[in-house]
Amino acid sequence: MHTASIISIGDEILRGRIVDTNFAWLSRKLFLMGIDVVHHSTIPDKEEWVCAAFGDAVHRTGIVFSTGGLGPTPDDATRKGLTRFLGREMVYNARIAQDIREFFQKRGLEMPENNLLQAYLPEGAVPMENSEGTAPGIFLRTESGKFIFLLPGPPGEMKAVFRQAEMILKNELQLIPPNIKIFKTIGVPESLLEEWISEKTIPDDVGVAYYPSLRGVDIFLSAREKTSLETAAVDIRGTIQDYVYFEDDEEITIESVVGDLLRERGKKVAVAESCTGGMLASRIVDISGSSDYFLGGVVSYSNSAKVKILGVWDKDIEKYGAVSPQVARQMAFGVREKFNADCSIGITGIAGPTGGTKEKPVGLVYIAFSDKDDTLVRRYNFVGGREAVRTRSATAALNILWVNLKFGDLKKYPFQDGGEWV
């Protein structure tokens, strides 16, 4: 199997000013292509460090990626560091200079002179087009045939440039993607999935890995033999299929699966949110094209908004409290009526850290689902801080929508999401 190193460049990462999401994204992409990332280091944005890191990485692996340090300021030392390591000269690339000028012209912006620094490349390097910004990526091969790819640091630009690196590697190398099976699950805890799957007889060469997040648990099976992978996959699918919302493409989210189902069924949804405060709507809108099925929502953070916009009875807020099954129900019902939607969600709860009481502790959340047939409410006691409670709530709501669209009758579905109908 081919191996690769990744070098993350920038003081801002080493000092913890920004989170290095590029490393994770690249590792995953490379792994699925059949390239194993065996070495990762984070280094400061200094020419001599960059030079040393490339030396080290080229020594270890046949493929080296770096991210960051390609910007237009003198701080950005990646080009210089690599050039020094290679013992080559920097050369001016007139076409890149032209591209950079056009990037600014198109946007009606004035180009800072510094940006032309980005047109200098090590001799023999090939620029890789950056559709998202001004810093081109850089590709070159060393005398010993090793592949070096310099990607820009901003994630959108890094991803755009990576596509070209991917093509180059696929053309030049015999890549054998690993035997991988992915189950993306929602609404069931990792511990329960593990318990169920541990009761199965899985072939010896199959590894099972669980990747839980606040948005669900992804299960990755890997195996030396394709046949044992398939045997295991069939067996495991039989056990967990009620909770699997997608297989094999890990970038598909529950938001997009719910969206596709809504579009297929020709249904429109609206949401009413209190403690999640727009997070559910925002997750739905993350998906391009969501206007096909998402009518909108109300963030009824105040009681007056619940009453005035959604038609919740103020007497019920007084009697049962804003965090109650009654209010969740009326929020879902109200927003469905108001937006003339086919189905809807209402969420009210206590995200914390303050506002909890003995009867209504932090983490208590009611989620209602409403359609023309019925309005149902589930009660949850979510664990975690404010952000976790809010994210879990939005995820639980997406789960309910998915179950309704996929399986129909909510009451018959074997929920394992920690909630109960009230």
Added chain:
Amino acid sequence: MHTASIISIGDEILRGRIVDTNFAWLSRKLFLMGIDVVHHSTIPDKEEWVCAAFGDAVHRTGIVFSTGGLGPTPDDATRKGLTRFLGREMVYNARIAQDIREFFQKRGLEMPENNLLQAYLPEGAVPMENSEGTAPGIFLRTESGKFIFLLPGPPGEMKAVFRQAEMILKNELQLIPPNIKIFKTIGVPESLLEEWISEKTIPDDVGVAYYPSLRGVDIFLSAREKTSLETAAVDIRGTIQDYVYFEDDEEITIESVVGDLLRERGKKVAVAESCTGGMLASRIVDISGSSDYFLGGVVSYSNSAKVKILGVWDKDIEKYGAVSPQVARQMAFGVREKFNADCSIGITGIAGPTGGTKEKPVGLVYIAFSDKDDTLVRRYNFVGGREAVRTRSATAALNILWVNLKFGDLKKYPFQDGGEWV
């Protein structure tokens, strides 16, 4: 200066399944305490790797942190790997076992037997309480006096346990926090800040670093001498003060500053969002206590919602389009009326990647601000993908709110946010 190593443990990080946010958080915290992180590695969740990584790290630095691998499954190899490295025995800690049992009892959950694995520690280790989960942190000193801290992987738990590590280090070591000055800015591009600041005469020992994100640019000054830091800070503040929303505490966000100003002024806000789809509301609600000033919002993703809920004129949508200054204005006005708010925001735009035209390209966003005196609209052409355009839009809206609350007259403020009044 004291130095530290950080070991991130887990296949899920190395394979890119999850993003390692712990490393950044820890590096930042340690740096501000006066501890420099000089080494970071990511390793798989395997006993022998953990053992080797601790050996390597203890060799390099006097302080070693690990994150991850403390969970209840046999996969979680951190305790075992450390015990092997130390050449000690694992011992059962009855108090931890009791804490774990109580954690489940309190939540009315059944405890999986596996969880008791978490009660085994290397001999001589001291558990650190985990208020957010079942995996206690672990602290110990090696025979040679080095500090080792094992923190759980889930970020909320890691942070909770870190507080105890922080106290231990502060008690045991003479820490000298670095001379640091932080300016948190919003609504001005990095390149302009750099240009302004480069025109100043800054003392030689002062370093200036820029950390741009979609939410603003943080500027960090560091210096050997406190006096030169202060001189530089005064000089730089004079130039950029119109854009500085907070100084010195980097965890304070524009959301919380806007929130505090609203609370002080006794003002209530409501928002109407189209392309941001609830993201602005969700960012406001990120702040605990936001119910003091946030009434709520409408995600008017469909035209019908704009018309029916917010009272936008359907004739204007027809004539000018949903993405137009007219509609932004009516959204802001409508939501303010509807929620009976003192001020409000309306956002409509094209987040992309589809939906752009020659006249209305992707990234075109109108943001309106409304209060009892006036309703004003700014036009932006944001660069980047869907997520970037939406985040920049929400940030620009928060900037407008902040300017209004802090400086009053929006028309007089020297905006540098790339937008213009229309």
